[in-house]
Amino acid sequence: MTRLLLLGGTAEARALADHLVAAGIEVTTSLAGRVADPRLPVGLVRVGGFGGIDGLRAALADYDVVVDATHPFATTMSANAAAACAAAGLPLLRLERPGWVQRAGQAWHWADSHIHAAQLAARLGGRPVLTIGRQHLAAYLPALADASVLARVVEPPAISVPPRWSVVRDRGPYALPGELTLLRDHRADVVVTKDSGGDYTWPKMVAAQDLGLPVVIVRRPDRPAGVPAVSNVEAALAWVLTGGQGDL
Known part of the structure; x- marks a missing residue:
């Protein structure tokens, strides 16, 4: 039986786990543990980090194939997975949902970093809504400290926010x-x-357009080089069923 390590935490990871368990694959989903009450997938689940590349490589001794279905911005985990799988000689696939595509009439402004996004937001308005997660809120303080900010988060911020936030x-x-x-x-x-x-x-993107609001979007980071990738659960399932040897 194929033993698969699924680096998860996304809706796509949960959907893939459903299909894999139904197909008789032994799946262990790894969650980062940043959310207090995460939505748990079917199959086995582990929570917490591996201790960097070396720790992950050691853990890979228990698996035959790895799918990285973490969030598109989980850069450290994706980089560690690429390095550890290369060192261990294990097949690795990246499952990543497609990014959004801007169309005519959408007032989108692309930023290369959170600091850049904060600067753009400060120029575009004084009452921004931040939906970028709690981990990056500190990057918005210099440009938006005096703005009337609404920050939507899943877990409480680890920083003290300004009085007007x-x-x-x-x-x-x-x-x-x-x-x-x-x-x-x-x-x-x-x-x-x-x-x-x-x-x-x-x-929220539809709501912003309906209300005529500009949207500042932080671009995705580059994925690790040399890692094959698919954009849907069905393609990932087909790859796993070949033992990680199939063409993409």
């Missing part, structure tokens, strides 16, 4: 009516997000 704890998936209410109630004039892609958080 408000923090809302909420977890998706989100629906359009709720996103419209959030932006209207805050009287938002700009939205800041990451290029997470997919449908899970797309309603």
